[in-house]
Amino acid sequence: MINRDRSEERIGFQESAPYKPSYDLQTDFVMVYGIDKTMPERIKAWKEKGYVVHLMTGVAWGEYQDYLYGKIDGQNHWDEAQTNKHESHILHGKDIPYMVPTISYTNFLTERIRIAVDAGVEAIHLEEPEFWADGGYSEAFKREWQIYYKEPWQPPHESVDAEYRASHLKAYLYKRALDRLCSELKEYALVKYNRFLRFYVPTHSLINYTQWRIISPESMLIDLPAIDGYIAQIWTGTSRTPNVYEGVRKERTFETAFLEYGMMQELVSGTDRRMWFLHDPIEDNPRHTWSDYRRNYYKTVVASLLHPEISHFEISPWPRRIFEGKYPKEDGTGVETIPENYATNLLSVMHTLGNMDQQDIQIYGYAEKIGVLVADSMMYQRRNFSNDEIESNARYDGTDPDSVKNEEDIDLLNFSHFYGLALPLLKRGLWVRPVQLDNVRRFSNYLKDYRLLILSYEFLKPEYPDLHNALAQWVKEGGVLIYVGDDSDPYHKVREWWNTGKHQYQYPREHLFECFGLANELEQGIYHIDKGVLGYLRLCPKELTTSNKSADLLREIINHSLETYDQQITLEEKNYFMLQRGPYRIAAVVDESMSSDPLVIKGSFVDLFDPTLKVLDHIQLKPDENALLYDLNYDSKKEDVKVIAASSRIEKIDQHENGFEITVRGPEKIKAAARLFCPKEPIEAKLVIGNVSKQIKCEWHEPSKTVFLNYIHSSTEQTKVVINWQ
Incomplete structure (x- = not known):
């Protein structure tokens, strides 16, 4: 925690506004947001304050009006805006549409971002490559369909096959755009500046994108060598999206965040790529109170820290709106700025996150991971075909949760097929992890850490037949696979490998069971497969969310399958x-x-x-x-002063015979706090700013040999806290 090298990039934040002392959080790096004309100056200002400077910009949307209206090349490009079936543009803001990532648009982004490379940024974040499920009707997308599929465009709403193919194409187009842009600018930086430029993709989790009906490349990006990693954009706005468990639909922020962070950890599992977990002390929806934001923020922080494989964090998007914004009062009489104590505590938590690279990990209770298999194809089957005459213009993005009113749309938003498999185990204290099915063919030992996996093809599809060969081999060598499904999903009928050419199966499950050496029309039950076990529950997974009794069905077949595998194994349930x-x-x-x-x-x-x-x-x-x-008992050595927690960046500790002094930095005028191990009881504490010194609050706790301090940062002068104990 002391004098951490900023090049480690443990913690950072993004900000579109110019540098200002009131939100100078003193992290390792800052992501200057946006590629407007002020970008070079903003980069320079943050760099002068000692930050490692990155650039972040939207890849699907942004202030790109010059391109849209033809000021770049003399050609109007509104035909590249994402468009729904009513020929309405899908907008992020006025004159800010979500874009179809054409070659022309990708070239435009490349040239705009080249300016940031020239300004000396060390990394670039291309945020949220998003294509809405409601899109797919623009002229640009129709052209891309013809090029990719070599057949005339089909309206996505007319069949499950057209929807599935359109969605797959949407993901591919953003994969292509990122590959071209990142590869070209990496070469440019090396040729012109002999500088290795890094590229990252800040993206929501596969779970959230599926839930919100958005298509993105997700695991496809692993195939791109020009991508160096990701930011897991998970925060209260995504994880408070309601889901259903035991028949009750409500927000389950901790549980959803736990699954989302686990999903994102899987994106880099077994690779050398970087992952930052994001938290947001508030969110895009400005209608909550500070106490609501605070309660849910703590849940996301804890959920993320329960995944010790990740120790890098984006501690805040938009700190300006946290420390200068105003939100509703508890009594509804108006708005208020952040409470003083919450601001202090936020900074303490944020700086603590910079110290999470710990090698000593201990899990309490039953610690075996249970995998629920997921796949990018979850995003490809998210249109409501049950009553397409009822048209909903609601597009749930976390800012207006009440906009989704149609019963069928709410059912889609619940995403009960997935939560029906995950929540019955998570609610019993079992370490459930979403496992990326697509990675089974990418990495030969991808499943080595799992003994128990759960799979259903009622909300995802296997994109390649060799996935089944790998799963069958894993089971035969001693894995336990629980398959849940009743073959009811209409997307089984899409034109795919299991029903074309030599393969003539009604459902991909039939091919999977054949790889196990079992008959297609298998009775529900438990089956030995060489050294492993297959448990088959012939039920739609969304039914597992309806009651405690239905959730028990999943827990029972898992327990019985494990008993069949080894009678000594029992799941240790807890709360x-x-x-x-x-x-x-x-x-x-x-x-x-x-x-x-x-x-x-x-x-x-x-x-x-x-x-x-x-x-x-x-x-x-x-x-x-x-x-x-x-x-406090973790380290028994208490001879030297040691920082336990602080809402400051601690740059230096100087201990001497009569006491010690620490050099602190943080945003101006925000009350700071620190607790330190102190070998002797202090007799005084002073805050020294430049040549001015004053007494500050100092509380001694004799049993723990710790001292608590309160002080205020200065943005213009070096700030020191001086403690004397004799």
Whole structure:
């Protein structure tokens, strides 16, 4: 935590506004957002403040009016705007449509972003390559269809086959655009500046894009060598999207975030690519109160930290709207800026995230990962064909949750096929991880860490037959596969490998079972497959969300399959998750579980979700509560001063015979806090800004040998905290 090299890029944020001391969060890197005329100056200003500077810009949308209206090449390009079946443009804002990523549009982006390369940025983030499921009707898309499929364009709403093919093409087009743009500019940077330029893709999770009916390349990007990694754009706005469990539809922020972060971790599993997990203390929907934002923010932080494979974080998009924005008061009488204590605590949590690269990991309770197989093809079958005469213009993007009113659209948004497989296990404290089926053919040992996988083709499709060969081999060598499905999905009828050429199967499941050496028309039950086991539950997975009894059906076939595999194996169900990352204890208790008992944690801990960084020896978490703690007993050495937590960047600690001083940096005028190990009780604490010194709050906690400090940062002068103990 002390004097961390900014080149490690552990924590960062994005901001479109010019540098300002009030949101100078003192992270390792900043992503200057947008490629307008002010971009070079904004890059220069942040760089002068010591940041590693990246650029971020939207790849699907942006302030690209010069291109749309022909000022670049004399040709109007509105025919490249994403368009729905009513010939209405799909807009991100006024004159800001979501774009079809044509070759021409990609070339335009390349030239605009080249300016940032010339300005000296070290990395570029191409945000949110998104194509809406409602799109696919523009003239540009029709041309791309003819080129790709070598056949006339088909309206996506006319058949499941047309919808599936249109969606696959949408993902491919953004893959092509990113490959061309990143490859060209990487070469440009090396040729002109002898500088290796990195490219990252900030993207929502596959789970959220499927839920919100958006198509994106997702796992396709693994095939592009020019892509260096991703930002997992997961925050309260995505993870508070309601889902159904035991017949109840409601927000389940922790559970959804846990699955989303797990999904994004899979994008880089087994690769050398970087992943930053994003958090947002507020969200795009401005109608919540600060207490609501705070409660849900803590849930996403804890959910992300329960995936210790990732230790890099984007701590905030748009800090200006956090520290200068105004949001509704609890009593509804107006709006207010961020509460002082929440601002202090936010900074403490943010800087703590920079210290999460811990090698010592301990998981409490049954720790075996259970995989629910997912695939990019989930995004390709998200149109409502049940009553296409009822047209909904609602496009759920997290900012207006009440816009989706049609019953069929709500059913799609619930995404119960997936949550029906995941929530019955997650709600019992089992470590469920979405596993990318597409990666099974990319990496030969991709499934090596799993003994139990769950699969259904009622909401996704296998894009290649050799996936089944790999799954069959995994089962035969000792894996347990639970297949859930009743062959009811209309998308089984799309023109794909299982029903064309030599393959003539009604459902892809039939080919999978054939690879196991089993008959196509198999009875529901449990089957030995060499050293492994297949459990077959002939039921649509969305039915598993309707009641406790239906969720039990999944849990029962899993337990019986495991008993068939090895009678010594039993799933240890509980109502909490808890692990330790070095000195940090992370815990969450889930509601709607087998028990409403609290989780009791005893020891000596600092509560990192408390603005006063309180020392506790007894923590009791109730259902739907969570904690981020510092374990004071983790390191018994207490001879030297040590930072436990601080809402500052601690650049230096100088300890001497009579005390110590620390150099701190942070956004101006925000109340800061710190708790440190201190070998002796202080007699005074002073804040020194330039040549001015004043007394500050200093609280000694004798049992833990720690001191708590409050102070204010200065943006113009070096700020030091001086402690004397004699």
